Amino acid sequence: MSSIVAGIEMGGTGCKVAISDTNGQFTEQYSLQVVTTTSENTLLEIHDWLALKKSERPFVAIGIACFGPVDLNKKSKTYGYITTTPKPGWQYVNVVGAFHDLNVPIVFETDVNAPAMTEAALLGDTSAAYITIGTGVGVGLVINSQPIHGLMHPEGAHIKVERISGDDYSGCCPYHGSCIEGMSKAQAVAERLNISPSLLSTIPDDHPVWNIQAYYIAQLCAATMYLTSVERIIIGGGLMKRQILFKLIRKHFHQILNNYINIPIITQNIDEYICPSQLGDLIGIQSALDLAQTVVNKN
Numbered sequence: 001m002s003s004i005v006a007g008i009e010m011g012g013t014g015c016k017v018a019i020s021d022t023n024g025q026f027t028e029q030y031s032l033q034v035v036t037t038t039s040e041n042t043l044l045e046i047h048d049w050l051a052l053k054k055s056e057r058p059f060v061a062i063g064i065a066c067f068g069p070v071d072l073n074k075k076s077k078t079y080g081y082i083t084t085t086p087k088p089g090w091q092y093v094n095v096v097g098a099f100h101d102l103n104v105p106i107v108f109e110t111d112v113n114a115p116a117m118t119e120a121a122l123l124g125d126t127s128a129a130y131i132t133i134g135t136g137v138g139v140g141l142v143i144n145s146q147p148i149h150g151l152m153h154p155e156g157a158h159i160k161v162e163r164i165s166g167d168d169y170s171g172c173c174p175y176h177g178s179c180i181e182g183m184s185k186a187q188a189v190a191e192r193l194n195i196s197p198s199l200l201s202t203i204p205d206d207h208p209v210w211n212i213q214a215y216y217i218a219q220l221c222a223a224t225m226y227l228t229s230v231e232r233i234i235i236g237g238g239l240m241k242r243q244i245l246f247k248l249i250r251k252h253f254h255q256i257l258n259n260y261i262n263i264p265i266i267t268q269n270i271d272e273y274i275c276p277s278q279l280g281d282l283i284g285i286q287s288a289l290d291l292a293q294t295v296v297n298k299n
């Protein structure tokens with residue numbers, strides 16, 4: 001059974017907060033878009049909106065799908081914190097702690113594990129990867145219907161890549177240079193073209209830079225599938241609004257596999273294996289609401 005719950009989608013440039021309807025679903029009427037500024041101001045704005053709306057629409061739990069890296073270890077002193085993010089002013093910020101005084105259970109997850117959970121549930125799968133490609137690259141994983149936690153959470157975007165011939169771009173990950181994130185996030189594509197990332201939308205679909213980018217994302221898809229055997233790979237994020245990327249990623253994915261995996265969804269229905277979100281732009285906030293519902297269902 002579903003209840004009224006609150007959800008927070010914490011992003012590096014914008015956040016969304018919402019209170020669900022009685023079926024746990026997102027409704028525009030009870031939602032607020034917040035620009036991500038300083039950690040204090042951003043968390044306060046979200047907190048105050050929830051505090052204000054709670055009397056009107058009482059929610060019984062909060063789900064937070066947060067950009068990372070985050071601490072998901074409940075035994076850790078920094079559980080519920082954003083940890084070593086390169087984002088200025090957001091290192092070691094206590095996100096969960098900012099909402100304790102609202103007196104409801106809080107479920108905290110990464111902004112990629114949470115969507116993987118929602119997508120797997122919607123599709124009736126017990127495993128899924130959710131990859132996001134935008135200002136960063138992230139990989140969330142659900143296996144046996146559970147989000148992957150352990151040492152921390154999956155960091156698949158930092159796997160080193162094999163270079164596509166002709167691409168001499170050095171990569172922009174401050175830690176690894178040419179890892180998947182360093183070779184395929186928006187900044188990497190823009191730097192190859194010597195333009196600002198804000199102008200990427202002006203580059204036509206047939207520009208060769210998209211084929212290069214797709215090759216690196218396809219390597220991430222192949223590594224994820226080989227290692228985890230997920231039943232589905234969902235790809236979202238700002239850059240994936242460019243539909244041609246799905247076609248290019250699937251093409252490279254097949255070439256990388258080289259017929260090694262002989263399963264119909266891979267050989268015949270690749271469009272269903274590597275696919276966009278079922279919920280489009282709402283996946284982030286709905287997945288935060290769904291997280292909150294998991295604690296309601298436990299009680």
Ligand SMILES: [Zn+2]
Binds near residue numbers: 176179181
């Ligand atoms: Zn890296």
